Amino acid sequence: MALPYIEYEKNIIDEGLETGMKNLTQERIDKALAKVLDGETGAKLKAYVDTCVHCGLCSDACHMYLSTKRDPTLTPAGKVKRSLSVLLENRGNITPEIIKKVSIVASTECNLCKRCVHYCPFGIDIAYMMSVVRRICHLCGVTPLYIQDTAHSHAVTQNQMWVKEDEWIDTLQWQEEDAREEIPDCRIPLDKEGADFMYSVIGPEPKFLAQLLYQTAIIFNTAGLNWTMPSCPGWDNSDMAMFTGDSEIMGRNKRFHYEAAQRLKVKRIVMGECGHAFRSVWDMGNRWLGWGMPPVPMVHAIEFYYDLLKSGKIKVKEKYKKSVTLHDPCNTIRGMGLHEKARYVVNELCENFIEMHPNREHNYCCNAGGGVINCGPPFKKKRVATNRIKAQQIADTGAEILITPCHNCHSGMEDIIGDYGVGMHVKFINDIMYEVMEKPEIE
Amino acid sequence: MNSFNSIYNFVSGPLVWLAFIVFIGGSIYRIRNLIILVNKKERFIYTYMSLKYSLRSISHWIVPFATISWRTRPVMTITTFIFHAGLVIMPFFLSAHVIMFHNAWGFSWGSLPEGFTDAVTLIVIICCVIFLLRRVALRDVKFLTDASDYAVLLIAAAPFITGFLAYHNFGSYHFWIILHILSGEIMLVAIPFTKLRHMLYAVFTRAYIGSEFGKIRHARDW
Numbered sequence: 001m002a003l004p005y006i007e008y009e010k011n012i013i014d015e016g017l018e019t020g021m022k023n024l025t026q027e028r029i030d031k032a033l034a035k036v037l038d039g040e041t042g043a044k045l046k047a048y049v050d051t052c053v054h055c056g057l058c059s060d061a062c063h064m065y066l067s068t069k070r071d072p073t074l075t076p077a078g079k080v081k082r083s084l085s086v087l088l089e090n091r092g093n094i095t096p097e098i099i100k101k102v103s104i105v106a107s108t109e110c111n112l113c114k115r116c117v118h119y120c121p122f123g124i125d126i127a128y129m130m131s132v133v134r135r136i137c138h139l140c141g142v143t144p145l146y147i148q149d150t151a152h153s154h155a156v157t158q159n160q161m162w163v164k165e166d167e168w169i170d171t172l173q174w175q176e177e178d179a180r181e182e183i184p185d186c187r188i189p190l191d192k193e194g195a196d197f198m199y200s201v202i203g204p205e206p207k208f209l210a211q212l213l214y215q216t217a218i219i220f221n222t223a224g225l226n227w228t229m230p231s232c233p234g235w236d237n238s239d240m241a242m243f244t245g246d247s248e249i250m251g252r253n254k255r256f257h258y259e260a261a262q263r264l265k266v267k268r269i270v271m272g273e274c275g276h277a278f279r280s281v282w283d284m285g286n287r288w289l290g291w292g293m294p295p296v297p298m299v300h301a302i303e304f305y306y307d308l309l310k311s312g313k314i315k316v317k318e319k320y321k322k323s324v325t326l327h328d329p330c331n332t333i334r335g336m337g338l339h340e341k342a343r344y345v346v347n348e349l350c351e352n353f354i355e356m357h358p359n360r361e362h363n364y365c366c367n368a369g370g371g372v373i374n375c376g377p378p379f380k381k382k383r384v385a386t387n388r389i390k391a392q393q394i395a396d397t398g399a400e401i402l403i404t405p406c407h408n409c410h411s412g413m414e415d416i417i418g419d420y421g422v423g424m425h426v427k428f429i430n431d432i433m434y435e436v437m438e439k440p441e442i443e
Numbered sequence: 444m445n446s447f448n449s450i451y452n453f454v455s456g457p458l459v460w461l462a463f464i465v466f467i468g469g470s471i472y473r474i475r476n477l478i479i480l481v482n483k484k485e486r487f488i489y490t491y492m493s494l495k496y497s498l499r500s501i502s503h504w505i506v507p508f509a510t511i512s513w514r515t516r517p518v519m520t521i522t523t524f525i526f527h528a529g530l531v532i533m534p535f536f537l538s539a540h541v542i543m544f545h546n547a548w549g550f551s552w553g554s555l556p557e558g559f560t561d562a563v564t565l566i567v568i569i570c571c572v573i574f575l576l577r578r579v580a581l582r583d584v585k586f587l588t589d590a591s592d593y594a595v596l597l598i599a600a601a602p603f604i605t606g607f608l609a610y611h612n613f614g615s616y617h618f619w620i621i622l623h624i625l626s627g628e629i630m631l632v633a634i635p636f637t638k639l640r641h642m643l644y645a646v647f648t649r650a651y652i653g654s655e656f657g658k659i660r661h662a663r664d665w
Contacts, residue, residue: 040484041484042480042481042483042484042485043477043478043480043481043484043485043488044485044488044651046477046480047477047644047647047648048648050638050640050641050644051638051640051641051644051645051648052638052641053592053595053638053641054584054587054588054589054592054638055519055523055584056577056581056583056584056587057512057515057516057519059583059584060512060515060516061512065583070582070583072582072583072585072586072587073586075583075586075587077587078583078586078587081586081587117652117656117664118510118511118512118663118664118665119511119512119515120512121504121510121512121523121645121649122641122644122645122648122649123500123504123648123649123651123652123653123664124648124652125652125655283659287487292487292490333662334656334660334662335660335662336660336661336662337660337661337662358511360663361662361663361664362511
């Protein structure tokens with residue numbers, strides 16, 4: 001069944017962008033452009049800009065283009081033309097109005113998913129070019145309101161959701177208490193020095209999704225692992241500052257994260273099912289700080305679950321009965337190639353797994369990642385309208401459950417499933433593992 | 444006739460040298476600048492680079508239909524492969540070129556039959572027309588296209604069009620052959636200074652992204 005096209009308002013007013021534009025001076029624009037174009041960027045950007053021959057082969061990569069009756073302004077190269085190229089070609093005459101316009105393109109019309117790399121014969125990394133534009137907009141102070149609020153939260157609290165330290169500890173203890181009703185000696189050990197694993201999550205988990213902490217506690221305890229969670233800042237691995245272009249705050253937060261692990265002398269960090277946080281911890285943040293590879297070994301939940309099932313530390317009592325399909329998040333697949341491990345995990349846990357097409361590295365983006373969903377309500381309808389192709393793709397599987405091992409994907413999928421009327425539920429691997437695993441017998 | 448000879452001697456003599464000097468010098472200058480930038484600001488690129496993954500990436504992208512992109516737009520794929528193969532192979536194996544080289548340097552190599560090269564020339568010109576039609580007719584490509592893209596296409600097509608017209612003695616052979624040599628020289632000179640420089644950069648951008656995806660991201664890039 002073909003899903004409908006949704007119309008959306010093209011002129012979106014965002015308070016953060018409007019205010020930023022009003023406060024922006026010419027001097028600040030020139031300084032930002034000089035810092036980024038002459039300072040921070042180099043051969044990579046130059047080669048990409050000089051090599052693109054405007055062939056349009058990247059168009060078919062982009063879910064936004066494919067979702068909008070092929071809107072030519074929404075191709076990957078079309079977005080570069082409307083943002084980076086504008087800045088490069090008109091340097092010296094860039095007005096605050098122009099900065100606002102390119103900020104909308106870079107912040108809300110590209111998810112930095114890198115699918116277009118698979119379509120460009122030259123391998124031009126358009127996500128990188130969009131990140132450069134976001135960096136310039138950040139230095140100009142012209143960023144969408146909602147995502148900027150989360151970046152402020154990172155700066156002030158070292159977590160994304162303004163979670164206070166006592167709230168964090170209280171949430172963990174509350175989840176531990178609940179979990180003890182199921183497994184009486186279940187623990188969420190805080191600040192346990194020398195543990196084998198430090199588990200880190202994203203800010204929204206204690207804020208809205210505390211059951212994931214509960215389920216994770218059951219998984220760790222059942223597997224009999226020596227683990228801990230930090231009670232102090234550094235527990236949050238998420239990073240919206242990375243997506244606003246605030247590299248300094250990105251670096252600071254990653255330092256908190258890794259230093260929490262080093263202080264606790266843990267052997268490795270396991271992170272929850274989040275894609276962008278993985279990008280930040282494993283790719284962007286660590287490298288901003290000068291660590292080519294993470295200073296403490298770090299694995300994503302997919303790899304962790306894979307190891308648990310492969311080693312038999314977690315056994316499946318009875319496989320999940322409902323039909324499931326699997327979404328491949330950009331950051332763990334195009335970012336780390338975890339697609340086969342994810343399939344192993346899903347097949348171990350579920351009886352009836354249906355592939356969506358295209359899949360693995362070629363999977364369509366959720367249109368939520370890259371900070372786009374974090375730009376909040378003003379851009380929600382546009383975000384849903386520009387991802388019809390994803391809704392169609394998952395609807396075509398006919399599965400009852402959609403597994404998405406990524407928080408942003410998860411929320412974005414719920415929105416498109418709701419608005420396009422695709423009857424499907426979204427779950428994390430964590431939800432299903434908790435449901436089907438063998439748990440200790442209670443006497 | 445004399446004026447033809449003197450113009451011909453000039454464009455096929457000193458101008459050729461000049462064109463090659465600018466082409467080679469300009470190309471070295473461009474690549475040198477990129478390497479200087481890498482050394483100054485992006486030394487991490489050296490730690491990302493991998494011969495294995497560079498070759499893995501390049502070997503997929505130089506084969507028609509071996510990537511999702513080539514499979515998605517088959518007309519473009521066939522057109523671009525034929526066009527680029529013609530562009531690279533023809534200048535070296537066209538019998539007239541080989542004979543000229545032999546006359547100048549005293550040695551030569553095999554050449555392709557004239558009937559074949561004539562047909563290929565026509566096909567390359569048709570490919571250029573398809574490129575032009577894409578730019579005019581496909582909304583996404585049209586949106587991306589600016590004047591320089593048409594200029595670059597003209598620069599690349601001109602040696603083939605003029606060569607074809609000269610070979611078939613269309614009107615004045617002298618006129619077309621001089622234009623043919625000139626257009627070839629213009630193309631050489633244009634390579635380092637226009638979007639034609641993708642000829643110089645493609646291997647590096649491909650090798651880099653192939654390495655980044657293969658070695659760092661553990662994922663395919665095709």
